[in-house]
Amino acid sequence: MTALAEQLERIVGSNGLTTDPDELQPRLTEWRGAYEGRSRCMVRPASTDEVVAVVRLCAAGNIGIVAQGGNTGMCAAAVPDMSGDQVILSMERMNRIRNVDPANFSMEVEAGCILASAQDAASAAGRFFPLSLGAEGTCQIGGNIATNAGGINVGRYGTARALVLGLEVVLANGTVLNTLRALRKDTAGYDVKQLFIGSEGTLGIITAAVLRLFSDPGERSTALVGLGSAAAAVDLLAAMKDGLGDRIESFELVSQRVFGLVERFIPDASLPFDEPHAWYVLLETAGVPKDDLENVLVAEAQRGLVRDAVLAKNTREADALWRLRHSISEAERIDGKALKHDVSVPLSSMQEFLQRGDELLATLRPDLKLVAFGHVGDGNLHYNVVLPRDLSDDDWHREGELITGAIYDLVDELGGCFSAEHGIGQAKKSWLAKYRGGPELDLMMTLKQALDPANILNPGKVF
Numbered sequence: 001m002t003a004l005a006e007q008l009e010r011i012v013g014s015n016g017l018t019t020d021p022d023e024l025q026p027r028l029t030e031w032r033g034a035y036e037g038r039s040r041c042m043v044r045p046a047s048t049d050e051v052v053a054v055v056r057l058c059a060a061g062n063i064g065i066v067a068q069g070g071n072t073g074m075c076a077a078a079v080p081d082m083s084g085d086q087v088i089l090s091m092e093r094m095n096r097i098r099n100v101d102p103a104n105f106s107m108e109v110e111a112g113c114i115l116a117s118a119q120d121a122a123s124a125a126g127r128f129f130p131l132s133l134g135a136e137g138t139c140q141i142g143g144n145i146a147t148n149a150g151g152i153n154v155g156r157y158g159t160a161r162a163l164v165l166g167l168e169v170v171l172a173n174g175t176v177l178n179t180l181r182a183l184r185k186d187t188a189g190y191d192v193k194q195l196f197i198g199s200e201g202t203l204g205i206i207t208a209a210v211l212r213l214f215s216d217p218g219e220r221s222t223a224l225v226g227l228g229s230a231a232a233a234v235d236l237l238a239a240m241k242d243g244l245g246d247r248i249e250s251f252e253l254v255s256q257r258v259f260g261l262v263e264r265f266i267p268d269a270s271l272p273f274d275e276p277h278a279w280y281v282l283l284e285t286a287g288v289p290k291d292d293l294e295n296v297l298v299a300e301a302q303r304g305l306v307r308d309a310v311l312a313k314n315t316r317e318a319d320a321l322w323r324l325r326h327s328i329s330e331a332e333r334i335d336g337k338a339l340k341h342d343v344s345v346p347l348s349s350m351q352e353f354l355q356r357g358d359e360l361l362a363t364l365r366p367d368l369k370l371v372a373f374g375h376v377g378d379g380n381l382h383y384n385v386v387l388p389r390d391l392s393d394d395d396w397h398r399e400g401e402l403i404t405g406a407i408y409d410l411v412d413e414l415g416g417c418f419s420a421e422h423g424i425g426q427a428k429k430s431w432l433a434k435y436r437g438g439p440e441l442d443l444m445m446t447l448k449q450a451l452d453p454a455n456i457l458n459p460g461k462v463f
Contacts, residue, residue: 004061005041008087011053016044016093027071027088028079032333035076035426038084039066046093048168048176048207055205056174058087064459065089067201069112069143072135074340075425077147077200081460091142094207100125105213106165106182111142111206118211127213130157130249134326142206148198150421152250152284152325155377157214159421160197166210167193172452182210195447200423201458203451217249217286221293222318226277226308230255231351233281233376236305240283243296250284251377252325258373261331262324269324272310281376282325284318328373332384338371339400341383341407345416350379353414357383360410364403380420383407408435424462432462 002019009017018024019041029036045051058065064086068078080086091112098108102125109118115136122129131144133151143149145167149160157163166180179193196204227233233253240248256276262269271280285293290311300306312318332338345353361368367388374381385403387396408418408431418431433441445463448455 002040004057004063004087007057008041008043008054011057012043012045012050016046016050018042018044024088027068027090030074030076030079031072032074032337034337035079036082037080037086038082039080039086039088040084042068042088042090044090044093048094048170051089051094051170051205051207052174052176054087054089055170055172059173059454059456062454062456063087064456065205066458067091067142067146067205069140069146070114070135070138072139073143073147073425074342074422075419075427077423077425077458077461078143079426086459089205091140091207095140097121098208100127100213101182102127102213104182105215106210107213108166108180108182108208108210109141110208111140111145113141115139115141115144122213123216125213126216128216129163129211129213131160131163134329141209141211145197145206145209146199146201147423148421150375150378150380152252152375154375154380154421155251156246156249161194163212164193164197164209165212167196167206168208169193169196169204169206171204172454172457176207177204180208180210184212195451198423200425200461202448202462203457205457217247219289220249220284220286220318221288221290222282222284222312222321223293223297224272224310224321224324225281225283225297225306226273227279227281227305228277228307230279230354230372232305233279234347234351236281236300237347237376239300239305240296243299244285244288244292247285247288248283248377249286250282251375252282252373253376253381254280254282254325254328254373255371256280257369258328258331258371259324261335261371262327265331265334266323266327269327271324272321273308275308277307282321325373332371336389337396339385339387339404340422341385341404341418342380342420342422343383343407343411343416343418344378344380344420345411345414347376347379349414349416350376350381353381353410353416356410357407360406361385361403364406365399368403379416404431426461429461429463 066080094110095112100107130153169177369386371384
């Protein structure tokens with residue numbers, strides 16, 4: 001064991017440190033296998049005081065720290081570099097739910113708390129925590145906040161940023177910033193907690209959070225709708241908002257090609273339709289009687305917008321429909337590499353983006369295959385492209401860069417963003433420099449220099 005490992009073990013105990021290569025290996029690879037790193041050890045502190053001691057030790061030795069939650073990210077923000085010199089700081093032992101305050105509609109949790117556990121704790125107190133995504137059984141609250149996670153309910157409740165009332169953060173010098181105030185109104189100076197939401201561990205290490213809770217939204221109704229085109233989804237969303245108001249919890253667009261991958265690779269997954277449709281919308285409403293939802297869908301079918309629809313009759317059927325959606329990332333991973341584009345555009349531009357995107361791909365290369373799905377309710381699409389499998393690695397990367405650049409240029413032209421919810425990490429640093437360069441990027445780098453002058457917090461990410 002190295003001198004550093006021995007010092008770290010004195011801080012966190014033998015159960016809080018590992019140098020075992022087999023135990024480290026899953027922590028060194030991005031979930032999809034696209035990025036890999038090395039590390040001398042992984043430390044698992046059990047308290048904020050232990051995080052402070054670890055940070056101070058690493059700061060004294062100018063050693064990089066990579067904070068890691070569930071390692072379910074898509075841009076390799078939680079994977080160390082190849083030097084082997086960085087320390088992985090896992091939050092998995094800091095997983096307590098410190099307090100649930102139903103009267104204040106808030107709860108305080110540690111950063112290593114699994115998202116599904118936070119949801120369950122809120123539910124047990126008669127409250128609702130709306131952040132929901134496919135990895136909710138393994139991702140952690142700290143990682144959700146550090147990446148400003150979105151998920152399926154953003155259209156109604158906003159991203160993680162809108163769900164955080166306060167944070168506890170360990171800074172690069174070991175100072176603890178405590179803003180764990182369960183307040184909705186607080187105008188005492190700058191709202192400094194916002195700096196750390198979406199910062200991907202580059203400005204501080206989130207150790208705890210106060211989260212905003214909601215009343216139970218009521219009876220949920222889930223439906224899977226078949227459509228003839230992706231553009232029809234935008235019209236359907238507008239019609240549903242007109243008819244049902246803000247009671248639409250989720251509105252997910254998925255192509256037939258994507259669900260085809262799910263049916264192919266995920267056991268016992270199948271679409272509940274006799275005939276396939278080019279596109280599907282999986283939607284969920286809350287506080288809406290099933291008859292009201294059915295009436296809206298029938299009206300849109302008579303108008304020719306909806307081709308077919310299945311309305312879940314019970315929780316089991318609803319869970320089966322959501323399993324199809326939540327299995328997409330796993331099915332894509334099994335299918336093999338593709339160009340991943342996590343983009344957003346204004347809702348008013350969604351139809352134009354989809355149409356011009358099809359034309360763009362046909363122009364760039366006729367044999368490209370679009371694998372698209374996303375949260376149309378908030379303008380976010382995972383616009384993934386599969387290149388021919390027989391391309392060499394060099395050709396794949398060369399052509400992939402050109403295709404990605406063309407897609408991002410279109411997104412930018414329409415007033416959108418090239419990174420809607422997955423963050424920057426290692427994968428999108430050059431694109432951040434291109435599309436957010438100038439004063440905006442300069443200010444980001446100024447903040448980084450001010451808070452982490454030695455660049456020990458997640459070095460090599462974002463910038």
